[in-house]
Amino acid sequence: MAIKSKNKFQKTKNEKVMVCSGGRYESQANAQIREAIISGWESVFGEGNVISTNIAGAAAAIEYIKPKIVFSIGSYLPESTYFGEVCHRAKKFGAITIFWATEDPYEQDANYRIIDDFDVIFSCDRWGTNFYNHPHTHFLPLAACEKLHYRPIDETIEKTVDVMFCGVAFGSRKDVMRSIKPALTNLKVKIIGPGWGEFGIGFSDARIEKDQLIELYQRSKIVLNLGRSLHFENKRYMIMPSNPGPRTFEASAAGAMQLFHEDNYAIHDFYERDEVPVFSTRYDFQQQLDKYLNDPDLLLETAKKAQARTLRDHLYNNRIQTVMEILKNDGFLD
Incomplete structure (x- = not known):
């Protein structure tokens, strides 16, 4: 029988998380990881409070959704994958902006595309965290999804x-x-x-x-x-x-x-x-x-x-709990 993770964090009613990824160049593997990550967020915020958006429409969706957290994932390499507009709109509405680099360390030379936009950066590679010139960079390994x-x-x-x-x-x-x-x-x-x-x-x-x-x-x-x-x-x-x-x-x-x-x-x-x-x-x-x-x-x-x-x-539930703990320790959450 599967072992359930205890949810340490109590969310406020109607708080939402927006998971932003990929666009048309998103690989099948990253699409599956996105689905698994969403399941992890749902374990904390509840089903219906986690919204998945394509990067092409994410900035416009923020004004409607008004998420507490904008959680971007995947690759930052394609030129068409520009997260700056998403982050600027998110900050306008007071959202915490996070990027989880799930392709590390294979794209490190291009990390300049994200380091100036996000509040917090997570790398899926422990050694890769040393190569981001960003004050809030943390290691967060990938995981499995129970579902x-x-x-x-x-x-x-x-x-x-x-x-x-x-x-x-x-x-x-x-x-x-x-x-x-x-x-x-x-x-x-x-x-x-x-x-x-x-x-x-x-x-x-x-x-x-x-x-x-x-x-x-x-x-x-x-x-x-x-x-x-x-x-x-x-x-x-x-x-x-x-x-x-x-x-x-x-x-x-x-x-x-x-x-x-x-x-x-x-x-x-x-x-x-x-x-x-x-x-x-x-x-x-x-x-x-x-x-x-x-x-x-x-x-x-x-x-x-x-x-x-x-x-x-090593479930995504565990990883999202770690994210919440780090956001609290880094002063982004009360």
């Missing part, structure tokens, strides 16, 4: 896949896969995402929907977690990601047993080793495969521990 990602662990489902991974075949991921591929020989593998087809049997260039992915989690014994390294506008400092991406939390919420490639990701700030085990080398990987594939009970126990941790500490 979208949680599935009870069903022990009756047959696990027909030994090792699976879903995600784009970025160069860094290909390097890891080439290293560990010999250990996958004679195993039932399912590696899915654009760019993987060239690796041969068990690898596919297909894209799948969220519900299909969650079903695959449930049918897989081990889910690989390989971080990405793709720099859109990150050439000045070449900041490497310093904490897990959202799929780490989403997969655990869905009941997956993950094997995490530990590079410079601070996975242990979020999960214990008996919740999300790690590997760094081909030797580590082989050792972990032998350990878990030969012990179904340990596989199940590990997945249950990771799911429990996620439902307790």
Whole structure:
């Protein structure tokens, strides 16, 4: 059973939050994150008090909605994504303006587009917070959404896949896969995402929907977690990601047993080793495969521990509670 977060903050009647994002260039992944973030805000302000707007119409909507908080999310890179007008209108009506950079650290060279407009900036990357010249910059990792990602662990489902991974075949991921591929020989593998087809049997260039992915989690014994390294506008400092991406939390919420490639990701700030085990080398990987594939009970126990941790500490409900605490500590809320 899912663990509910206690709401520490009592809102005033009719206070509203406006979540502003994307426009026509918003990716499917960011659209799903937006839906999950809205669910987190609803846990604090209640359904009906959280309004999602497209950036193209957000400034005009503020006068009608009169939100207490304007919470902008996503990418600030596209030239068509200009948040300045939204912030100016929000401040005219006394709203707190917040930006959550959910694409950090890959767009850091362009952060000048937001630092002068928002009251508070949150970065989804811990190290990335050091590169904003802004007095109210804070770390806020991404998370899972109970409504979208949680599935009870069903022990009756047959696990027909030994090792699976879903995600784009970025160069860094290909390097890891080439290293560990010999250990996958004679195993039932399912590696899915654009760019993987060239690796041969068990690898596919297909894209799948969220519900299909969650079903695959449930049918897989081990889910690989390989971080990405793709720099859109990150050439000045070449900041490497310093904490897990959202799929780490989403997969655990869905009941997956993950094997995490530990590079410079601070996975242990979020999960214990008996919740999300790690590997760094081909030797580590082989050792972990032998350990878990030969012990179904340990596989199940590990997945249950990771799911429990996620439902307790790593839902968007938790992240929004953190936002509210920071707004209070920084003097934006009484």
